[in-house]
Amino acid sequence: MASIILRGAQRVDTIDVQDRGLNYGDGVFENILIHQSQPVWWNEHWQRLLKGLDRLTISAPDHDFIRQQADNLIKQSERYDAVLKIVVTRGSAGRGYAPSKDAEPTIMLSLHVAPVASSKDGIHIRWCNTQLSSQPLLAGIKHLNRLEQVLARAEWDDPQITDGLMCDQQGRVVCATAANAFFLIDGQWQTPKITHCGIEGIARAWLLEHLPNVVETEIKIPDVAGAETMFLCNAVRGVMPVLSVDQQHFSQMAPAYRVRELLANAIPAFAR
Amino acid sequence: MASIILRGAQRVDTIDVQDRGLNYGDGVFENILIHQSQPVWWNEHWQRLLKGLDRLTISAPDHDFIRQQADNLIKQSERYDAVLKIVVTRGSAGRGYAPSKDAEPTIMLSLHVAPVASSKDGIHIRWCNTQLSSQPLLAGIKHLNRLEQVLARAEWDDPQITDGLMCDQQGRVVCATAANAFFLIDGQWQTPKITHCGIEGIARAWLLEHLPNVVETEIKIPDVAGAETMFLCNAVRGVMPVLSVDQQHFSQMAPAYRVRELLANAIPAFAR
Numbered sequence: 001m002a003s004i005i006l007r008g009a010q011r012v013d014t015i016d017v018q019d020r021g022l023n024y025g026d027g028v029f030e031n032i033l034i035h036q037s038q039p040v041w042w043n044e045h046w047q048r049l050l051k052g053l054d055r056l057t058i059s060a061p062d063h064d065f066i067r068q069q070a071d072n073l074i075k076q077s078e079r080y081d082a083v084l085k086i087v088v089t090r091g092s093a094g095r096g097y098a099p100s101k102d103a104e105p106t107i108m109l110s111l112h113v114a115p116v117a118s119s120k121d122g123i124h125i126r127w128c129n130t131q132l133s134s135q136p137l138l139a140g141i142k143h144l145n146r147l148e149q150v151l152a153r154a155e156w157d158d159p160q161i162t163d164g165l166m167c168d169q170q171g172r173v174v175c176a177t178a179a180n181a182f183f184l185i186d187g188q189w190q191t192p193k194i195t196h197c198g199i200e201g202i203a204r205a206w207l208l209e210h211l212p213n214v215v216e217t218e219i220k221i222p223d224v225a226g227a228e229t230m231f232l233c234n235a236v237r238g239v240m241p242v243l244s245v246d247q248q249h250f251s252q253m254a255p256a257y258r259v260r261e262l263l264a265n266a267i268p269a270f271a272r
Numbered sequence: 273m274a275s276i277i278l279r280g281a282q283r284v285d286t287i288d289v290q291d292r293g294l295n296y297g298d299g300v301f302e303n304i305l306i307h308q309s310q311p312v313w314w315n316e317h318w319q320r321l322l323k324g325l326d327r328l329t330i331s332a333p334d335h336d337f338i339r340q341q342a343d344n345l346i347k348q349s350e351r352y353d354a355v356l357k358i359v360v361t362r363g364s365a366g367r368g369y370a371p372s373k374d375a376e377p378t379i380m381l382s383l384h385v386a387p388v389a390s391s392k393d394g395i396h397i398r399w400c401n402t403q404l405s406s407q408p409l410l411a412g413i414k415h416l417n418r419l420e421q422v423l424a425r426a427e428w429d430d431p432q433i434t435d436g437l438m439c440d441q442q443g444r445v446v447c448a449t450a451a452n453a454f455f456l457i458d459g460q461w462q463t464p465k466i467t468h469c470g471i472e473g474i475a476r477a478w479l480l481e482h483l484p485n486v487v488e489t490e491i492k493i494p495d496v497a498g499a500e501t502m503f504l505c506n507a508v509r510g511v512m513p514v515l516s517v518d519q520q521h522f523s524q525m526a527p528a529y530r531v532r533e534l535l536a537n538a539i540p541a542f543a544r
Contacts, residue, residue, distance in 0.1 A: 001366075003289045014286040015294065017275045017380050022287065023359065024418035025297030031367065056419070057426060085367060087295065090422075094273075095303065095357060095384050097418065097425035097449050108289050112367050133405035134441060137423055145417035146296035146369065147328070151409055153369035154329060169406060177369050 002077040002111045004069055007091065008104035009062070019106055021089025024097065025144035027106075028052035033114070033236045034082040035269030037074050041235055042067070044202045049088065052141035057099065058090045061107050073109050081114040083236055089144070115237060117272045118162065122241035122253060125176065125232065127221075128152040128164035132174050134196035142199050149177045163232055165224070165245060168197055173219045179232035179240065180204035182214070184255050185223055189214040203233040203263070210262060224248075231256040238270035239263050274349040274383045276341055279363065280376035281334070291378055293361025296369065297416035299378075300324035305386070305508045306354040307541030309346050313507055314339070316474045321360065324413035329371065330362045333379050345381050353386040355508055361416070387509060389544045390434065394513035394525060397448065397504065399493075400424040400436035404446050406468040414471050421449045435504055437496070437517060440469055445491045451504035451512065452476035454486070456527050457495055461486040475505040475535070482534060496520075503528040510542035511535050 005012050020026035030049050033040040046063060053060050070084055091103035130152035138145070152166055163176040174192050175181055180201040182191045191208070193216045194200050208214055224230070229250045232240045241256035243249065250256075264271035277284050292298035302321050305312040318335060325332050342356055359382075363375030402424035410417070424438055435448040446464050447453055452473040454463045463480070465488045466472050480486055496502070501522045504512045513528035515521065522528075536543035 001290065005289065015289065015291075017277065017287065017359075017382050018273065019287075019294070020422075022291070022294045022361075022380075023301070023416065024422055025416055026419060026422050029295070056422070083367065087289075089294075095355065097421045098429070099422060099426050108294075110289050130409060133407040135405040135420065137402060138419060143419055144295065144297055145419045147298060147410060147415055147417045148407065149369045150292075150296055150298050150328070150371060154371050157370070 002073055004073055004109045006061075006069065006107040009065060015106065015108070016092040018092045018094060019089055020091060020093055020103070021087065021106060021144055025146070026056065026099070027058065027087060027089030027144045028056065028142050029085060029087040029144060030142060031236050032084040032086065033269055034074055034079065034084050034111070037080060039070065039084060040267060040269045041202050041206075044205065045235070048142060048200065048202065049086065052143060053088060055137070055141050056090070056143065058088065058105055061088060061105060066107065066109075070109055073111055077111050079111055083112045083114055085110045085112060087144070118237065118240050122243040122256070123162035123232070124160055124244045125242055126156060126161050126164045126246050128155055128166045128177065130155065130166065132166050132168045132197040134168055136196055139197050140194050140200040153177045162240065167221065171220055173221060173224055174198040176232050179234040179237070181230060181232050182207065182259070183219060183224060183227040183230045185227050187213075189259075190217050190219055192219050193217065201233065202235040203238060206263070207233060207259065210266065211259065228252050229256045231259060274345055276345055276381045278333075278341065278379040281337060287378065287380070288364040290364045290366065291361055292363060292365055292375070293359065293378060293416055297418070298328065298371070299330065299359060299361030299416045300328065300414050301357060301359040301416060302414060303508050304356040304358065305541055306346055306351065306356050306383070309352060311342065311356060312539060312541045313474050313478070316477065317507065320414060320472065320474065321358065324415060325360060327409070327413050328362070328415065330360065330377055333360060333377060338379065338381075342381055345383055349383050351383060355384040355386055357382045357384060359416070390509065390512050394515040394528070395434040395504070396432055396516045397514055398428060398433050398436045398518050400427055400438045400449065402427065402438065404438050404440045404469040406440055408468055411469050412466050412472040425449045434512065439493065443492055445493060445496055446470040448504050451506040451509070453502060453504050454479065454531070455491060455496060455499040455502045457499050459485075462489050462491055464491050465489065473505065474507040475510060478535070479505060479531065482538070483531065500524050501528045503531060
């Protein structure tokens with residue numbers, strides 16, 4: 001796995017033991033699909049990264065510099081299709097939670113194998129028991145405090161199960177461990193609001209803009225039982241039509257396939 | 273700052289970019305007071321570390337091996353009084369939340385300057401606006417997802433303010449950003465239950481065992497307004513009598529001083 005570590009604008013060899021990303025999860029990250037050596041949705045990822053850094057009051061790195069580093073990494077690795085992960089932490093500081101104002105942020109860029117394309121038919125998912133906690137201060141951003149997702153993902157190891165739906169503690173459906181979720185309910189695409197927990201996905205934002213009949217709303221577990229069909233989506237895997245959630249099987253797949261096609265037609269990287 | 277990084281039982285030079293501690297906060301930590309080159313409450317810290325690792329299903333490192341590494345680090349640094357920080361993460365793995373079962377945990381030991389003793393009179397603290405989210409699966413353990421504490425600690429930079437009290441989203445007082453809290457209410461020492469958020473502090477546990485008249489209970493903000501006196505405590509700084517919380521000044525300090533004395537008499541490391 002090719003990677004670059006930067007402290008501010010300086011290339012460095014190692015991550016410091018005192019890095020606040022490592023000690024407190026004090027930072028944010030992005031996973032960016034690389035298709036034909038080009039990042040997909042780069043601007044959208046960069047904007048979300050900035051939003052997260054702003055929320056945590058971490059100084060933003062220089063855009064052009066990071067983009068150049070990313071391009072170099074992609075070029076050197078000769079990987080045509082891949083996933084570029086960018087992590088930005090508040091940098092290195094002594095013990096104690098107080099955010100050190102003069103620390104240089106740590107930036108890590110790493111290039112990973114692109115995920116295997118999901119089956120054309122769709123994916124199988126499950127319900128997770130692990131519930132998401134409510135924290136409006138952190139909702140939406142892709143920060144590094146991901147233990148809830150780790151606990152939820154640890155609930156199964158069946159490779160046939162691609163992901164799991166997570167609810168908050170009030171029984172509202174929020175997202176999957178690594179994707180947002182859309183449900184076709186009463187003829188309308190609906191996706192949970194991201195106000196108390198969950199991540200504002202890049203693919204989710206694109207679909208909210210491009211689907212003809214879609215709303216952000218509150219979705220409870222029984223609403224899913226009554227859904228006609230559903231899909232998961234993220235910026236690396238695009239739209240993933242869902243065949244089943246545990247014992248609930250969806251028979252009407254066509255609407256979800258059409259959404260997948262809509263995205264694939266607009267962005268060829270997702271036409272796999 | 274002296275430090276040691278271990279991957280399983282192997283000494284290594286660097287932390288991997290893919291370390292799950294860095295990427296997800298997937299691990300736990302302890303801050304252990306070193307007094308006259310000896311760890312204070314070593315067994316208690318080790319037990320809490322094990323409890324946290326068990327909760328996260330991370331394999332525990334070998335006790336005797338880590339203790340030996342810690343002793344070597346202390347001896348080499350020639351620091352008589354210090355704080356030993358131990359971080360254990362699930363180790364290094366590829367992208368994705370699924371906990372890799374064969375990853376060797378990463379263990380970091382680092383030795384830090386002991387904090388300056390607080391004023392004999394007591395400390396000044398404040399209320400934090402940042403609220404703790406409820407997550408029973410993670411409550412009690414000292415895991416690496418600490419963004420709420422970082423946000424709370426970022427609320428002030430007045431060096432006269434030692435710490436800040438945090439509430440949950442139901443208005444229950446839970447703890448300070450880096451300490452547990454005890455309140456003398458109606459002649460009885462009371463400390464918040466740690467069931468939905470917060471850390472089960474080592475000093476807190478010692479005091480629950482050794483104070484003659486103490487309960488774990490639910491404490492709301494108005495209860496603090498009616499408290500006769502209060503103190504914060506942690507395993508590095510011991511008992512810290514509180515002079516004021518924002519505009520609320522405590523005049524009856526004697527009961528808190530007596531608790532500090534109780535601890536100092538039992539454990540000389542805290543008699544500073």
